Amino acid sequence: MKQIVIHAAIDYIRKHRKVTPIMHEQMEAIADKPVDLDQQIDLYNLLDELDEKQKSIIILKYFEGYRDREIANIIGCPEGTVKSTLHRTLLRLRQKFQKEDCANE
Numbered sequence: 001m002k003q004i005v006i007h008a009a010i011d012y013i014r015k016h017r018k019v020t021p022i023m024h025e026q027m028e029a030i031a032d033k034p035v036d037l038d039q040q041i042d043l044y045n046l047l048d049e050l051d052e053k054q055k056s057i058i059i060l061k062y063f064e065g066y067r068d069r070e071i072a073n074i075i076g077c078p079e080g081t082v083k084s085t086l087h088r089t090l091l092r093l094r095q096k097f098q099k100e101d102c103a104n105e
Contacts, residue, residue: 054089
């Protein structure tokens with residue numbers, strides 16, 4: 001059942017690439033933290049540049065709170081693959097985010 005929901009969510013994201021739905025609880029969590037709006041927009045733009053597998057892993061890990069083993073079961077790959085993909089993706093996002101930040105200064 002979870003896989004169906006995840007795949008449906010990924011299909012929805014593919015069809016509506018420019019729209020990122022935010023739930024009410026997420027809005028409250030965001031409102032409680034002092035966040036630079038420009039940095040947040042940059043982060044979402046960088047997430048849009050990821051391929052579907054990378055984006056799925058990031059969303060499941062950091063937005064949905066799943067553990068690596070659960071993510072591996074959901075997307076149907078070994079846990080080691082999830083960990084290595086997550087590591088490489090985070091490095092890539094950090095590098096791009098820093099480049100964007102330096103370019104804006």
